[in-house]
Amino acid sequence: MRYEGSVYRPPSESRSWILQATIGCSHNKCTFCSMYKDKSFRIRSTDEIIEEIHEARNTYGSLKRIFIADGDALMIKTDELLQIIKELRNTFPECERIGIYSSPRSIHLKSKEELSSLKEAGLGIAYLGLESGSEKILESVKKGDDREGIISAGIKLKDSGLLLSVTVISGLGGKENWEEHAKETASAVNKINPDYLGLLTLMIEPGTELWNQVESGEFAILTPYEIAQETLLMLEHLDCHGCVFRSNHASNYVSLKGTLNQDKEEMIKTLENALNDGDFKEEWMRRL
Ligand code: SF4
Structure with missing residues (x-):
């Protein structure tokens, strides 16, 4: 397969075949993100993409x-x-399931x-980065x-019938704005x-403005x-029905998973226990 540069995908798509239909990010300015810094955004030709789909069939079978x-x-x-989707x-x-990265724009x-x-x-799910509600x-x-x-984009996407997965970044407000980050998000x-709601933890990556x-x-x-305090405050203020919540990525210090609101109390207890016992995963991911 012809991949240009590093290819990223959401944690829940770790077993998916990645079709690189666009190169880079159309925005590419977030201060915390280093993902596509080496690429200028462009859309590959449909003919090239279709050719790659056929190659994938020959290479992977199903x-x-x-x-x-x-x-x-x-x-x-x-x-x-x-x-492309029909092909x-x-x-x-x-x-x-076929998934895709989207943006409010x-x-x-x-x-x-x-x-x-x-x-x-046949498109099944779109991923949208909220990052923070503040x-x-x-x-x-x-x-x-x-x-x-971002809110209106998320609502519009859901109204279209597509599944929506939203990503939030723990710690994005830093020490100064963590409470606002938790409540507004x-x-x-x-x-x-x-x-779906996925919580990742902020990683400070070399080469970024945030670094x-x-x-x-x-x-x-x-x-x-x-971070655990912030997540606890966020969870206490979350009020969603049937939303699958995941905070079990390698970057998360406390692993949480459940369905909101039904498992909210259970996840709050897990966080309170981690706060009481100081039971956090290693910090190796926080600053690369
Ligand atoms: S966080 Fe998303 S929108 Fe922002 S630069 Fe990175 S890929 Fe682009």
Whole structure:
């Protein structure tokens, strides 16, 4: 397969075949993100993508899960994306789920009918980075979208019938804004009510603007104890029904999984126990 640079996918797509339909991220300015710094955003030609789908059939035979990357593959024009999804469906009829990375911008560029047509064609799930529900934090990390824009994009995507997985980054407000991050993020998630909510922990990566802010003392990172406190506050304020919650990535200090709201109390107890016992996973991922 012809991959350009490093290829990223959400933790839950670790077993999926990655189809790199776009290269890089259409925004590429978030202060904490180093993922696509070496790439300029572009969309690969549909012919090239279709050729790669056929190559994958010859190489892998059957595929159960397929993930369309890079950073914002939903940017692909609807008619071309429909062609790609239909080709995937015809070539891999056994495939159980096709996922894609989206952004508030790419969701708002499509009508609800266009999004529904993608679902009808066989797209299953879209991943959207909320990162934080705090306007102040979104602005300071240069997310490029405001709180209301992300919330309305999430709601629109869900209304189209597609499954929605939202990602949040623990610790993104640093020591200064952790309470605001916890409460505002919970309130934004409550408005979206996604099907899945994934919590990753902030990692400070070399080459990013945030790395320089940590070096200069402008941004103070949270300790594992403080991250657990923040997650506890966020969980206490979450009020979602049927949302599958996961905080069990390698970057998380306390492993949590359950369905909101039914497992909320259980997860709160796990966090309280970790806070009482100081029982956190190693810190090796926090600062690379
Ligand atoms: S966090 Fe997402 S939107 Fe921001 S630069 Fe990285 S890939 Fe792009």
